[in-house]
Structures are given as C-alpha cells and as structure tokens.
Amino acid sequence: MFPVTLFIFFQDIQFLPVLLRLFNYLFFLSFxxxxxxxxxxxxxxxxxxxxxxxxxCQYICALGIxxxxxxxxxNLIKNFKWLNNKNLKLFLRIAFFILILFGFIIxxxxxxxxxxxxxxxxxxxxxxxxxxxxxxFKNFHLYLSPLKYNIDLMLLIINLIILILLLILNLIQxxxxxxxxxxxxxxxxxxxxxxxxxxxxTNQCISCGLCGNICPTxxxxxxxxxxxxxxxxxxxxxIEKCKYNGIRYDFTTYKNIKTTKNRRYILLWFLFIPILFxxxxxKFLNLFLRSKNYKKFIIPPGAISLDNxxxxCISCGLCxxxxxTKVIRFENYIPILDYNNKYCxxxxxxxxxxxxxDAITPISLKEKMLTQIGYSEFFxxxxxxxxxxxxxxxxxxxxxxxxxxxxxxxxxLFIPELDNKICIGCGACQYACPSKPKAIIVKSNPVxxxxxxxxxxxxxxxxxxxxxxxxx
Amino acid sequence: xxxxxxxxxxxxxxxxxxxNLYLPINLFGEKQNEKxxxxxxxxxxxxxxxxxxxxxxxxxxxxxxxxxxVVIKPNIGWNREPEMAANTNPKLVKRIVExxxxxxxxxxxxxxxxCDYWENTYKTSGIEKAVKxxxxxxxxxxxxxxxxxxxxxxxxxxxxxxxxELIIQADVFINVPIxxxxxxxxxTVALKNLMGCVxxxxxxxxxxxxxxxxxxxxxxxxxxxxxxCYYVMKSRGPxxxxxxxxxxxxxxxxxxxxxxxxxxxxxxxxxxxEDITHIxxxxxxxxxxxxxxxxxxxxISL
Numbered sequence: 001m002f003p004v005t006l007f008i009f010f011q012d013i014q015f016l017p018v019l020l021r022l023f024n025y026l027f028f029l030s031f032x033x034x035x036x037x038x039x040x041x042x043x044x045x046x047x048x049x050x051x052x053x054x055x056x057c058q059y060i061c062a063l064g065i066x067x068x069x070x071x072x073x074x075n076l077i078k079n080f081k082w083l084n085n086k087n088l089k090l091f092l093r094i095a096f097f098i099l100i101l102f103g104f105i106i107x108x109x110x111x112x113x114x115x116x117x118x119x120x121x122x123x124x125x126x127x128x129x130x131x132x133x134x135x136x137f138k139n140f141h142l143y144l145s146p147l148k149y150n151i152d153l154m155l156l157i158i159n160l161i162i163l164i165l166l167l168i169l170n171l172i173q174x175x176x177x178x179x180x181x182x183x184x185x186x187x188x189x190x191x192x193x194x195x196x197x198x199x200x201x202t203n204q205c206i207s208c209g210l211c212g213n214i215c216p217t218x219x220x221x222x223x224x225x226x227x228x229x230x231x232x233x234x235x236x237x238x239i240e241k242c243k244y245n246g247i248r249y250d251f252t253t254y255k256n257i258k259t260t261k262n263r264r265y266i267l268l269w270f271l272f273i274p275i276l277f278x279x280x281x282x283k284f285l286n287l288f289l290r291s292k293n294y295k296k297f298i299i300p301p302g303a304i305s306l307d308n309x310x311x312x313c314i315s316c317g318l319c320x321x322x323x324x325t326k327v328i329r330f331e332n333y334i335p336i337l338d339y340n341n342k343y344c345x346x347x348x349x350x351x352x353x354x355x356x357x358d359a360i361t362p363i364s365l366k367e368k369m370l371t372q373i374g375y376s377e378f379f380x381x382x383x384x385x386x387x388x389x390x391x392x393x394x395x396x397x398x399x400x401x402x403x404x405x406x407x408x409x410x411x412x413l414f415i416p417e418l419d420n421k422i423c424i425g426c427g428a429c430q431y432a433c434p435s436k437p438k439a440i441i442v443k444s445n446p447v448x449x450x451x452x453x454x455x456x457x458x459x460x461x462x463x464x465x466x467x468x469x470x471x472x
Numbered sequence: 473x474x475x476x477x478x479x480x481x482x483x484x485x486x487x488x489x490x491x492n493l494y495l496p497i498n499l500f501g502e503k504q505n506e507k508x509x510x511x512x513x514x515x516x517x518x519x520x521x522x523x524x525x526x527x528x529x530x531x532x533x534x535x536x537x538x539x540x541x542v543v544i545k546p547n548i549g550w551n552r553e554p555e556m557a558a559n560t561n562p563k564l565v566k567r568i569v570e571x572x573x574x575x576x577x578x579x580x581x582x583x584x585x586x587c588d589y590w591e592n593t594y595k596t597s598g599i600e601k602a603v604k605x606x607x608x609x610x611x612x613x614x615x616x617x618x619x620x621x622x623x624x625x626x627x628x629x630x631x632x633x634x635x636x637e638l639i640i641q642a643d644v645f646i647n648v649p650i651x652x653x654x655x656x657x658x659x660t661v662a663l664k665n666l667m668g669c670v671x672x673x674x675x676x677x678x679x680x681x682x683x684x685x686x687x688x689x690x691x692x693x694x695x696x697x698x699x700x701c702y703y704v705m706k707s708r709g710p711x712x713x714x715x716x717x718x719x720x721x722x723x724x725x726x727x728x729x730x731x732x733x734x735x736x737x738x739x740x741x742x743x744x745x746e747d748i749t750h751i752x753x754x755x756x757x758x759x760x761x762x763x764x765x766x767x768x769x770x771x772i773s774l
Contacts, residue, residue: 131615134615134617135615135617138617138618138637141579142611143581143583143611143612143613143615143618143638144612145590145591145612145614145615146614146615146617324589324591324592325589345551345588345589345592346551347551347592347596348592384677384678385656388678388679388680390679390680390681390682390683391656391657391680391681391682391749392656392677392678392681393654393655393656393657393677393681394673394674394677396655396656397587397654397655397656397710397711398587398711399711400711400713401713402708402713405655405708406655406656412749413656414655414656432677434674434675434677434678435678454713454714462555462703462715462718462719462720463719463720464719464720464722465719465720465721466515467514467515467721467722467723470512470514470723470739470771471739471740471742472512472736472739472764472769
C-alpha cells in the first residue's frame with residue numbers, strides 16, 4: 001500500500017492543483033475533510049516557500065525533475081542575450097498567465113503537461129513493446145496478461161511534439177520551461193523573492209563567476225554581486241562547485257539588496273484570482289481547446305455534472321491511465337467513457353481516487369454503485385433474439401444491477417427488458433451486445449442522478465437449503 | 473477345445489459367478505467401480521466432498537498420469553467474492569490442483585477468459601491465491617495471441633473458433649464449473665463453462681448461442697467434469713446482484729460425462745434436461761447421456 005499512498009500524496013501536493021482545488025471548494029462551499037486537507041497542504045506549501053524558497057520546483061515538481069534529466073548544452077543561452085532579460089521574462093510569464101484564461105492551462109500547468117507527456121508518447125510506446133514481449137514469452141508457457149491501453153493518435157502526436165519542443169528548449173537553456181513559461185514557477189517566484197533562508201555570497205567570494213555559469217535558473221548575477229532568490233530553486237549546485245566557500249545557504253539579510261521593479265510580480269496574484277473566478281464560468285476555459293457540444297458524452301462517476309468537470313478538469317489524464325479497463329478516454333480534453341469496447345467496472349472508483357483537482361470528486365464505493373452516470377436504451381429491431389430468434393442475453397449477463405433482465409419472449413426464448421431506475425449507466429450491456437449496430441446503448445446524464453438500490457442486501461448469512469435426498 | 477475341457481471351464485466359470493452372487497467376496501469390485509458414471513456428494517465442505525467423490529472414480533491417478541500437463545478450467549468470470557456464487561469455489565480448485573500434483577502431473581495450469589477485468593476477478597474470486605498455494609500455475613487468458621484457431625469437427629454452427637492453446641496442448645483437461653442460473657440459457661454449468669476457453673464469445677451470442685455451446689465439446693471433451701454446487705446462485709445469474717440470489721446446497725457432482733454432469737446438476741434448480749436447449753442439443757451431438765435413469769449414479773451423504 002505504501003507506494004500507492006506516496007503516489008497519492010505527491011499528486012495531492014502539486015501546487016497549482018492544490019490552489020484550484022481550494023478555490024473550487026470555496027466556490028461550491030463544500031467544507032468537507034478534503035477541503036481541510038487541501039487547506040493544510042496549501043498552507044504548508046505557502047509558508048515553507050516563504051521561509052525556505054522555491055524548493056518546490058527542484059524537489060516536488062515532476063516536470064522540473066524531468067527537465068533535469070533531459071540533456072542540455074552549457075552556456076548556450078549566452079548566445080541569446082536578449083532572452084536573458086528580466087523584462088522579457090516578466091512579459092512572458094504574464095503572457096502565459098493570460099493564456100491560462102483561454103483554457104491553455106491544459107498545456108501550461110506543469111503537472112498536467114508532465115502526465116500527458118508520460119502517458120501519450122512514452123507510456124503507450126512502452127505498452128506496445130510490452131505487449132509484443134509477452135507474445136514471445138508465450139513460447140515458454142509464460143502466459144502474462146497484456147497491458148490495456150488506448151492510443152489517441154491526435155493526442156499522441158501533439159504530446160510528442162511538445163516533448164520534442166521541451167527537449168530543444170532544454171538544450172538551449174536548462175529548465176527553459178521553469179524560467180520563462182511555468183505559471184506555478186511565477187507564483188512561487190513572488191513568494192520566494194525574499195525568503196527567510198536563502199542563497200547568499202560570503203566574504204570569501206572571489207567573484208570568479210563559476211556559480212553564475214552553472215546556475216540552471218540564471219539567478220546569480222556575479223557582476224553586481226546579486227542573487228535573485230525568487231529564481232533560485234535550491235539545486236545547491238553553486239555551493240557544491242564553489243571551492244572558496246564564497247556562497248552559502250543561510251539566513252538572509254536584505255540590507256544591500258536593490259528592491260526595485262520586481263515587485264510587480266505580485267501582480268500575478270492579482271491576475272490569478274480573477275482567472276479562478278472565470279474558471280467557474282467555463283466560457284473562457286473552453287474557448288479554444290474545448291469547443292464542442294458535450295451533452296451526449298458520459299462522464300466518470302464522481303464528476304457530478306458536465307459543468308463541474310468542465311470547470312475543474314485540467315486534463316492531466318491520470319484517470320485515463322489509472323483506469324483498469326481503459327474505458328476512459330479524452331474527448332476534446334475531457335475524460336469521457338467510451339462503451340464500445342470496454343465498460344466501467346462496478347466495484348471500481350480508481351478515477352475518483354487519483355484526480356488531483358477533484359474534477360472527479362472522491363466518492364465511496366457505495367455511492368459509486370448508486371451513481372447514475374447514464375441510462376440505457378434498448379432497440380429491439382437490432383436485438384439478436386428478435387432478428388435471429390436465438391438465445392443471447394449477453395447484456396443481462398453483464399449487468400451488475402440487473403437493470404437489464406430477461407423476460408420470456410416466444411419459443412422458450414428470452415428477451416431483454418429495462419428498469420432504468422436501477423441502471424447506473426456502467427455500459428456493460430452496450431459493451432457486451434454482440435449485434436451490429438448495438439441493440440442496447442447507454443445515453444448520458446449531463447447531471448448525474450442517484451439510482452435506486454438494486455435490491456437490499458440481506459445482512460444475515462446466506463440461506464442454507466439442507467438436502468434430504470438428491471433430486472435425481 | 474475338447475468337449476470335456478469345455479464343460480470343465482463352463483462349470484468353473486459358473487461356479488465363480490455363483491460365488492460372486494452368494495458369497496460376500498466381491499471379485500469384480502474393481503470393475504464395478506469403473507462403471508460408475510456419476511458421483512454425487514452432499515453435506516460436506518467442497519474439498520472434502522471432492523476427496524470422497526474422486527475415490528469412487530479410481531482416484532486422480534486414473535485421470536492424470538505421471539509427467540502429464542493438466543489444464544483446469546474453473547469459472548472465474550466475475551469480480552465477485554466466493555460466497556456470491558458467481559465463481560467456482562477456491563477451496564475446491566485448490567484441492568483439485570493438489571490431487572493432480574500428487575498424481576504426478578508435471579504442470580497444472582488454471583485459467584479463464586474472464587468477463588470482468590481479469591486482474592480483479594482472479595484476485596476477488598480467491599482462485600489465484602488458492603492455485604498458487606497448491607502449487608499450480610495460474611495463467612492469463614486475456615491476450616488474443618494465446619488463442620489459436622481450431623476446426624470443430626461435425627459442428628453445426630461453429631465451424632472454427634479460437635481456443636486457448638493450453639486446451640489444445642494439455643494432456644488432461646478438467647472442467648470445474650459452478651452451478652448458476654442464467655438469464656437466457658436458464659442455467660450455466662459444465663457445457664456453458666467451456667465458453668471461457670474461446671476468445672470470441674461474441675460469435676456465440678450472435679450465432680445461436682445454445683447450438684454453439686453444444687458444438688464446442690466436439691472439438692475437445694473435458695476428461696473430467698466437477699460441478700461445484702456448494703454455493704448456488706438461484707436467480708439473477710450469471711453475475712448475481714446480492715446475497716438473496718444465493719443458497720448453500722453443499723453438494724458436488726463429478727462425472728466424466730459432461731452432459732450427465734449437466735443434467736444432474738440442473739435438477740438442483742428444478743429443471744429437467746428437456747427444459748434446457750443446449751443440453752438437449754449436446755445430447756443430440758452424442759456428447760453424453762442426458763437420461764439420468766440410464767446412468768449408474770453413486771450417491772454419497774457425508
């Protein structure tokens with residue numbers, strides 16, 4: 001269980017998702033335990049950054065760590081002097097902030113971007129190879145199970161291009177994304193501008209300029225003897241490399257520091273709050289990337305309503321990769337359930353457990369089993385019992401609540417009948433239906449409803465029928 | 473042969489026969505045991521009932537020889553706990569695997585092409601754990617690459633189908649279904665359990681389900697059928713919804729004859745073989761005897 005809880009912990013403390021979650025709880029006025037937990041996470045991140053600086057980018061942010069791993073040319077940025085300009089940085093950061101407003105959070109938020117890069121180009125490639133390997137293993141009588149995955153070619157190409165772009169930018173400048181684009185970085189910059197403990201020069205410094213050269217975030221300005229602690233991500237490379245103990249991580253004093261124009265970074269916070277309010281009305285969010293009529297799409301249990309998922313979802317794709325049957329896929333960056341080849345498992349709520357922004361809110365298994373995400377419709381003219389007059393019943397077989405049940409038809413045959421009061425829209429019937437086109441189709445509930453309980457479970461043990469004599 | 477000799481031998485033979493009739497010594501005891509077509513046991517735990525039943529069929533060594541490969545096909549179709557009666561009882565599967573290994577089997581494979589997601593069903597049903605404890609190998613049936621196309625001889629609607637290659641390769645094939653009700657075929661027992669050996673269940677459903685079920689054993693009949701009737705799902709099968717669907721019958725049926733096993737098991741649910749289309753059709757395919765009165769049944773009560 002430990003790795004799972006660790007995984008969930010890391011996903012819970014991602015900075016921007018925590019902020020979004022917090023604001024959403026405030027909007028919807030839901031003060032549950034998860035709200036308190038989110039509040040605690042937020043305060044931990046907020047105050048530790050105020051005290052220790054921007055450690056978050058180096059030690060928690062997954063995209064930052066990925067960029068550290070990717071190769072980079074040293075000093076290439078020196079050829080692009082115009083890039084290393086404080087005003088340009090500020091301009092770019094504010095520009096990308098405004099892009100969030102138009103729904104580009106999907107590709108700007110580092111956590112969401114990282115998970116999409118991992119899921120689409122990297123993981124699907126790995127799955128493909130794994131599935132070929134197990135065919136070879138078969139010859140040694142090792143029957144391993146294939147990994148299920150769904151490839152969305154469009155998303156795969158987009159994310160592959162982004163990965164390559166990230167790689168190229170990283171070649172020019174280590175952590176290019178963190179330096180110029182990342183909105184989380186920008187917010188944390190304002191917090192860690194004047195930390196309690198930070199990097200500073202000591203008396204032993206000989207101004208050799210080594211630290212300035214190796215700094216991945218260009219925080220050290222040796223010429224002016226100035227360190228921008230807002231940019232510093234505490235990688236400690238400068239301290240490691242300095243032979244003269246000329247630089248140190250210690251309590252800072254701000255006597256000599258020129259506190260000039262960079263205060264305008266506080267503006268970002270003022271910009272951020274209206275963005276969050278606009279999130280509530282998803283008009284802006286869905287202007288470019290999500291412009292489609294979603295009414296017919298079925299959304300995962302726990303998502304409450306289409307409006308809810310449209311406002312909250314940052315399209316990180318965690319629900320997609322964690323879904324055991326891979327029934328969830330992206331449709332214009334919204335996770336939807338596609339029942340033609342798969343269906344939603346009755347005893348599973350994995351997607352609601354992993355969602356970092358609570359777009360799919362955490363629900364108990366009992367709630368999930370009664371959440372009606374859709375309802376089924378039966379088209380008798382396509383049904384095999386009607387057309388071929390043979391046995392089938394695949395839909396009823398798979399139905400976990402028996403909302404689809406078989407009733408006598410003719411010639412000893414049985415035909416499906418529906419009870420949509422207890423249907424939860426899991427799609428097992430649509431998946432199981434062998435006829436083409438499908439005779440039973442699940443339609444969406446744009447706002448999730450509550451289904452009736454199939455039949456009350458008896459608390460007492462199962463009845464024992466004592467056999468006096470064999471019936472044959 | 474001389475006349476005298478003939479008379480002598482006839483007399484000796486007659487004497488022996490007479491002794492068999494009147495004396496308590498059972499000279500043909502061994503042979504009589506072989507004649508048992510079906511063993512039914514009641515009022516015991518699944519594993520103990522199987523121990524009893526297999527004795528009357530000459531022990532597991534009668535079916536599994538040394539260094540043979542055995543494949544066991546239980547029902548692990550659904551993501552349900554053992555007492556929900558959707559899957560074969562893990563205790564029974566465990567004991568069968570142990571018997572096979574004691575009889576000298578080289579490898580004992582267990583698999584099912586599940587309906588729900590395989591990883592969950594293997595785990596929730598408790599069969600994965602049981603098989604591993606007993607020393608068998610639980611394998612996956614979730615990849616199409618494991619299934620090979622075979623021709624089903626004399627088949628009416630199922631000319632060819634993709635079958636898990638273990639079914640094709642194994643020396644001994646043991647079918648371990650559980651007795652359940654079913655929405656459209658009314659019951660699911662041994663014959664219907666074999667649907668989990670093939671890849672394309674959808675073909676069955678869209679091409680006369682009952683006839684397909686009755687045709688498949690023409691490809692390979694299980695060497696032994698062990699019907700688990702400990703927990704029995706009486707309604708809303710084959711998945712079941714709640715505990716109300718389940719009763720405890722504490723019975724077991726073991727037979728070499730797949731049709732006989734089916735016809736006997738369905739009587740627990742109050743059916744006769746005439747009521748169930750696929751059993752009737754299997755009988756027409758000469759897969760076994762469905763008339764229980766023609767069978768030599770050994771009934772045991774523990």
